[in-house]
Amino acid sequence: MSISDTVNKMSSSGAFSSPDQRSAYDDENESQMNGEVHSHLEKSIRPYIDLIDTLRSIGIHKDLALPTIVVIGDQSSGKSSVLEALSGVALPRGTGIVTRCPLELRLKKVPGVNWKAVLTYNKKTGGFVNFAGPIKASKMVAQPTHNEKKIEFADPSLVEQHVAEAQNELAGKGVGISDELITLEIMSPDVCDLTLIDLPGITRVPVEGQPEDIGKQIKRLILKFIIKHETINLVVVPCNTDIATTEALKMAQEVDPAGIRTLAILTKPDLIDKGTEKNILAIVHNTVIPLRKGYIMVKCRGQQQIDDEIPLKDAAQMERDFFQNNDYFRCLLEENKATVKCLAIKLTQDLVDHIKKSLPQLHEEIKKKLWNVKRALKDCEDGPPEDLKGAKEFLIKILNRFNEQIKSLSSGELVSEKNLFVELRAEFKKWNDYLNSTKKSFNPSNKLSQKNRGRELPGFSNYRLFEKILQDHVAKLKEPANDLLNAIKDIIIKQFADIVSECFQNYHILQNITKDTINNIQLNQLEKAEQRISEQFKMENRIFTQDPIFLKILSEITNEIYSEKELPVFDKRCTYSHMLEAYYEIVVQRTADQLPLMITFYMLQETAQILSTDVMKLLEQPDVHELLSENSDVSRKRKELRACLNRLTAAAKEISSFLTD
Structure with a gap:
């Protein structure tokens, strides 16, 4: 039995006389639990996540869909707060569209190291990025590819600025969006082992400066990710809205009508109207809109707590206290259906299970694609010699x-x-x-x-x-x-x-x-x-024609026999x-x-x-x-095929090595 199972069993049996005693027990065993969970992840989970991260770094997602968790939600659904709680860092916030590019968040729990982050994306033009204003504790790192930009930094407070600047470069300053991926890798002893992709929030009415079809643009971008069968759709829904009317859940249902690969997060439980708690519980217990992966409720920092600069660690304790002290939602703690911590563990396990299930098929698809690319390259020829x-x-x-x-x-x-x-x-x-x-x-x-x-x-x-x-x-x-x-x-x-x-x-x-x-x-x-x-x-x-030929045809037409001997008598x-x-x-x-x-x-x-x-x-x-x-497009095609060949070859090698270890 795991430590978390033991704690839940003691709680349900009445071993704790008060919430404070339960909390004290949690604090006492926190470090032990973290060590056990991390050890387990390190041995059986982290390698799978690292493999997919490596394949994405290679660029194989340009050729084949990878097992992925994507986060979607309507604007102001609390999506940024959930990601902030999972990652432990402040991401861009504000009104309107905040996430303007897909943001891949790679979280790596690394005990005994100082916090470190690497931001990577493909820039539009050559050269290094020029950020407006001074950015401390950061350095530019030259890359082997001509258009990749990589920024390493060790100050968590710079995440918001770096992400915002990257979005400005890719999507332009203002409120536009882009489908170019930004990757933020965070290594810290205080994060969970998880990789997910954050997508722009769904908007209905364009604000000043936005194109009239901004809502359609965002939906097209979201659909590009969630329609793939390799994707787990993480839908963020506020508790204080009608879940059936949320656009994000509607989109998830359209591509996953059976709810097989959809998980919903219910946010803002402190804002629900009194008397509606049982209705919310029914949703969490999967009796309203059934989802195979179910629901988890979280309470992240509110705006007042952000303004008061309450640390995320303290906010996590306040979240637990909220559920423990709520007569309706206390049961969710025992069912592992509440808190960001439970969410992180479930997401990690779901992602790894999904990777394990997808890996054999992905391996076969890579080998098949590799064969097709080699054949296409052969047809493309190598071009004439220089001499x-x-x-x-x-x-x-x-x-x-x-x-x-x-x-x-x-x-x-x-x-x-x-x-x-x-x-x-x-x-x-x-x-x-x-x-x-x-x-x-x-x-x-x-x-x-x-x-x-x-x-x-x-x-x-x-x-x-x-x-x-x-x-x-x-x-x-x-x-x-x-x-x-x-x-x-x-x-x-x-x-x-x-x-x-x-x-x-x-x-x-x-x-x-x-x-x-x-x-x-x-x-x-x-x-x-x-x-x-x-x-x-x-x-x-x-x-003119030969007499025998003419007489033969004439005989066939008249059904009479004519010969050259009769020439004097048949001229009638x-x-x-x-x-x-x-x-x-x-x-x-x-x-x-x-x-x-x-x-x-x-x-x-x-x-x-x-x-x-x-x-x-x-x-x-x-x-x-x-x-x-040669035509310029032929050279470009050959270059693209060679790049694809390199990606697929590297990916095949990584998977083969992983499967034989």
Whole structure:
């Protein structure tokens, strides 16, 4: 049985005849209890908290969510007083928005050392911070990163000033907010072992100087933290307000409707109206709005006590006396549901339990993310060498890779998610379907009527009329043929451009030159293909096909058998319409194949060959380094990926070491 359990058992059994005797017993055993609790934390709890603190210092929270306690509350809920009581130092106070940046508070109980603090945040500009006014007992510490600011100091009275100045730098002077994190690490023999993040208080009505949407800005910032399943939401609610209407608890319920990861702190119990004590007790006993982690009531220093400069240690004793002397709330002491001290122990235990539960999954997520980053870095390449010879060899390598891709594309191999020949065949099918549809509109019987009869005697044909009917109908195919050519050109250019972007993704000058080269080649090839199509339709004006082919199609149309031996006897006007249909069928079949062959030859095969030759001529350029100039965003991406790789590698090492110890 722990010392606290023993004390509670003695109290409930009547071992203490008065509150003063109970208090005396507490004082007598305070040092023993502290030693036992600290020893326990040092062995089984502190390592877990230190691990998460280390991971956050590494910056892994930029990549993955970490097990965290965040503190939220409406303005004037007593949030700052609770944090002040937990940390033992005065944090910024005042009216309106006091916490304007997320403040990570790392509390470390270190016996036998003098009070010490380290404030860290990423500044907006280079150089050291310049605080307005003199700050004693502080020193600036240079950091390996160009934008990190670190301030060490040994005077607790400077905390408020340092935090306020950091907020001014990050969020601007005034009432603005920022999502940049400020970390305050406090090492002292008089604090609990705990890490939590304080967030701005929720406001409804903007004050002078605040933007109209300040309430929405704060809620977005809070939501960014509390929505994560790795976060324990610590909601601060005053006892003298309707708990169901507090905005902070509403937000916590929205992201955690079952109340699994929400703990509520009830503050200002001395301000409640008489007669409402039982209602408050019902809340603490979890019968009004049930929360899995429950409720704890605390009484922190009021404004009068702050003005009277009552020390936090004395305020803690006054808090205990308040509960001990309150007929309604005395029971909460025995249930460990009251005082800042009970809150600190519960928070520490809840956080460590949460870390233990989350650690295996976090380890797996880090390993998975590490693999993905390594793969992304590989795709990002390392960039060209600085020396001319190395740069030229690098250029040869990527140009050869480009030509291999172009060759594969033109030969029908799959080089991207969109198969080129699947797209081409779809267009060719549309062309074939269109040709077949024109056969329905080809009705030559009207044009072969008596009114179109020539000078021939009955029984003879007007072959010139026969030719003209066919020529007119075939001529209508020329414009759709050119439409097909342009559609194919656009598809091929898009696929070529995709290969350019993939092979030269980091080199914008090389991309632009190659894309211009492709466009120029395609324009020339387009002109050649258009000329070839025009020639094709000119040739179609000369009505011709092999006799066996014509007779075969005519036989299929009429269901009669014709052969070359019957030529003198089947030349009858009644068969003219069938003969026209038969020949047009041959034109359709011929054009359905000829146009796709012609277009792919000029626009794909020849283009690929010319492009492969022209692109290698880039090696003759005098300034190879200019060709290999990288986009600034590529360099930035590579830098970010490398930084992420370093974070993840360090984090994986820390967790692996922790799990094997």
